[in-house]
Amino acid sequence: MRAAIRVAGFISLILSSGQSLAEYQLDMRPGVTSFSQGAYEIHTLVMWISVVIAIVVFGAMTYAIINHRKSKGHKPASFDDNLKLEILWTIVPFIILGFMAVPATKVLLDMEDVSNSDMSIKVTAYQWKWHYDYLGEDISFFSNITTPDSLSVDTSCNVEMDENYLLDVDNRVVVPVNKKIRLLFTSNDVIHAWWIPAFGVKKDAIPGFINESWFKTDKPGVYRGQCAELCGTNHGFMPIVVEVKSEEDYAAWVGIQKAAAAEAAASAGKTWTMDELMAHGEKVYATNCAACHQTSGEGIPNVFPGLKGTPIVTGDIAKHIEIVVKGVPGTAMQAFGGQLNDADIAALVTYERNAWENNTGDIVQPSDIKAAR
């Protein structure tokens, strides 16, 4: 029957598409953790039970449709109930449901047991990116989508797409293999959901609440997923990438993270040149601001304001910094003070004041931001 489904799928594919056939998937993938395995097995079990019941019921119906028709001169019978039969088809389904409920309960109890974890990562969702905080490790970072220009409509269909189109991020979550990783989920704004199909983990990140889940896998590799709960305009553009590494590689990664953090702290004190600020500011803008205000700085009319030539970024510098640091309550404009360091904000403000022909010539230094906080 599975073969039949695949054949049917394949035929319909050929019929529907003359283009090259990329790799496609008909069924759930088995996964790399105990409960993505468990979910896959219970999914397969329930699906095949359903297929068997469908064959029996649809078979009987098809038999009747073919044979018990007026055009073949079939005369209607007069029965309109049968107590024994009715009791039977009420009780048998109960028994079948029992066969599904037992393994489902087992897998679920395993999933919900977050005790004895080896390490914990706090995952905070933002519109529209993820923040990861390695508890007790002093490592934390944002993870943004990297697919270029994924948010502008392009009727020419010429967007470059590799196999990880929309599924790539700038900073991956890196974890060691064979360790029970506990995840704590919360959100900074609306409800999001963190989902990696290969782990079988899908949990809502809810503002004001903390949800828990965990995973443990013995297969190093890169695992990808997406936000699974509608969270606003760019819901489709907040992927998740987890890289599972060997113990040694993980330790090396931790070392690099700590060195980078030290370097960033050192650079915060120095005085930057205009070119340095513009170059860094463009990067900060691209990952944090372009999703709403657009790369062109023109925004989306009536949804997100433009920054090109508006008094918000060409007027008072202090006001501009305040909006970036504290956000605008009641709107999608977040408070970036907690998300970006002084150098990032200084570069960003400088960039916004000089990009897109704004050309105010203003330079903002990290020390200005420190003073303004």
Next chain:
Amino acid sequence: MSAVIEEHHDDHHDHKPTGIGRWLFSTNHKDIGTMYLWFSFTMLFIGGALALVIRAELFQPGLQFVEPEFFNQMTTLHGLIMVFGVIMPAFVGLANWMVPMMIGAPDMALPRMNHWSFWLLPGAFGLLIESLIMSMMGMGSAPNFGWTFYAPLSTTYGPDSTDFFIFSVHMMGISSIMGAINIIATIMNMRAPGMTYMKMPIFVWTWFITAYLLIAVMPVLATAVTMMLTDRNFGTSFFDAAGGGDPVLFQHVFWFFGHPEVYIMILPAFGIISQVVPTFARKKIFGYSSMVYATSSIAFLSFIVWAHHMFTTGMPVATELFFMYATMLIAVPTGVKVFNWVSTMWKGSMTFETPMLFAIGFIFMFSIGGFTGLMLSIVPADFQYHDTYFVVAHFHYVLVTGALYAIYSAVYFWLPKWTGNMYDEKLGKVHFWVSTISVNVLFFPMHFVGLAGMPRRIPDYNMQFAEFNQMATIGAFVFGFSQLILLWNVVKTIRGRSTVKATDQVWEGAEGLEWTIPSPAPFHSFTTPPTVK
């Protein structure tokens, strides 16, 4: 003046006002039923057009036609229009037409309320569609938070038009509640002598139970939107964690309405299938009383399964287990219904006119939606299905090839009684076959992309989902445009120039009071009550 009124009073057999006034001021159950059905049909094309925008954007990866922001408005309004503007009004329209005729009454019990409950709808949807038109003209954004409007996306982060939306939902709710009260009052008080409850046609039974569901849950929906209203405008924090509120509370309130709502949209469909199948099998419905009990148990269970929409919100294990087991139980009474329909066909003398084709299509494809529903109830597997295209496939099998197919079946079944003319059978069959093939090309591949990991409500996707999305879009356009065949057939039947006149009984195997009165049915169905043995 009084002389005129008396004259009207005496002349109540088939007199009706003419012109536009007949429709604007009508309190007649048939005219109101007709208006409900046309309203629903109009909304079907509007909601369908929005769906085609969605499918066009998803035809291939990349953004080709609409911005993500507008895409979200499309999914939101498509859902709201189809649920509240198409399926529910169509069933109310059918109830208006058929319940009085099936129980031997002259009209609905509360005709003025009937008038009001219909006329609230154009206002409600006018408001909703106006926000979309304003969005297209560049003035603000239409509701963009999905038809489930989860807080805080719809409260703190909702666009200005959310307040329009709230008012619109309030009007829909009032309309539904009044419609439901009217149906209950009619069924309780106006049955012909001898028609005991256990002699009522199944369609009447299913609507009777549905009406109770409506009265129970529409106020809950009103509560949810009122809490949103005060959160947005009057400084409360029901759903705002920053003020001590709980965003998950919104989901509990919403789904306490939302799950029974699912059955509000399918129980009348069960009723229709239970009228159509026996007629064309020329055999009595199998297991009448078990049908009634199964419908009642489904209605009862629908109140204790709401949290199965919320397994990923992080509930205690015991709660998850309770809602999983309760949800699985629904398979039992639903199975009983399907077995009963198959047994009704068994050893019948079947013919396959269009209503029967749609009914058989319903049984096949609704069952597919039922099986995926069972799969979704299993919590560990649900973590993988939740908020993916697998769910989208599931509820479209239930609502399109389920509820909508039942409505089509009903329209073809009763259209000759309503108009006095037979519809074009050949055109009806073409409509059925084109729809059935295209609807499966549309929705079946969604199972595959869902299982492969494509989230729902996204305007763009990875290459691995491309082929099946392309297929679905082709199916969508064929299915969408093939509904014009129905429109053409209905118009042709109403005009009646090239059609055969319908007999009173219409169908050879038809039984029931509605088939004892002339076709087209007189303005007041039964002026003297018939007696049921």
